Amino acid sequence: MGDLKQASLLQQIKIVLCQTSHPGNIGAAARAMKTMGLQQLVLVQPKEFPSQEALARSSGALDILDNAQVVSSLQEAVEDCRLVIGTSSRSRTLPWPMVEPREIKNIIEKEPSALPMAIVFGRESSGLLNEELQLCHYHVNIPANPDYMSLNLAAAVQVICYECRLLALQQESSLHSGAEVDSEADDSERKATIQQTEGLYQHLENVMIETGFFDPQEPKLLPARLHRLLAKAQLTEAEVNILRGFLASMNKHIKYHTVNKESGEL
Known part of the structure; x- marks a missing residue:
């Protein structure tokens, strides 16, 4: 029963990559997802996909790539999501709710009806555009070394997916103790x-x-x-x-x- 609950949470989390330039990063991101149990990969206007380089860098996560959804805009990628978190190195134009990866757990615990959710990653060179960040409820920042903040896209995906897995494992533990989120809540009260x-x-x-x-x-x-x-x-x-x-x-x-x-x- 715990395995079902864990799968349920992880299956409701999309990893969205926007206009990825290097196909190898798509494959490496798929590998990072599979090691943590996430399955939904959405690609917004990738420069090259499908790609042999993506397949090679996935190291066997072929099912993630085979089932990846390719869309034309971020809005299309997240339109069915009730919670969207965008990765951002800094606040753009206006201050926005900014969190660290570990705080994603608290957000989901606070709003259990805010699923499905998406975690969005921007372009390798320029990140997310301001209008894309405006679709997000929160911006997440990985507190890297301020003297060298050049974090590879797939490495960033790995950090975030790891935190999602920790949350799934915690929920599995809660099931064993008898605590379970009410799944029969009035739909109108869902986010x-x-x-x-x-x-x-x-x-x-x-x-x-x-x-x-x-x-x-x-x-x-x-x-x-x-x-x-x-x-x-x-x-x-x-x-x-x-x-x-x-x-x-x-x-x-x-x-x-x-x-x-x-x-x-x-």
Whole structure:
């Protein structure tokens, strides 16, 4: 029973690599995942995949590569996830919740309904873009030697996957002691997926444009600040539905007054 629980957790964690330049790093990342029991690898616009070099560097983790999903954007990669953690060497533009790898355990324990989740790794040379980091609830930083912080992509994946495995092993131990997370919780109280949260953001942005509050030609930091606000809130599905219902009522109100104004009734 413990093995099933461990598999359940690890199977709900995606490792997402964005625009990986060197196919060997994809293979090495797959190897790192398999040694820790993770299975879901998602590749966002890899420069070269499939690749013989990736196969060679995987050292037998062929099943991870064979089942790897290739997508065109980070949003597509994580749209079904309820928790997204992006690797980042520093805060970009705006301060964002920053954690160390060991704190991932605390985050999942605090919000057990925030699964499935994704841990996102950026390009070898430049990491994640600001707009990609905005899709993340947290940014994770590996506290490497400040005098030499050149951590290889696969090595970073190994560090994070190790922490995920420790959490899975801890949950297995908890099962033996009789402690188990309630899996029958009301779906509406589950954390919203990225797709649901982004739908809310787009709805909110449209209303702000209609009211003249937001000018998309001069966005400044408003989109980033709103994404940070939604990420920090970690809304449930029910809360997203409430807010979208309110925004829909605003749309109707705006449309009603616009029609009456045009017809001269106001």
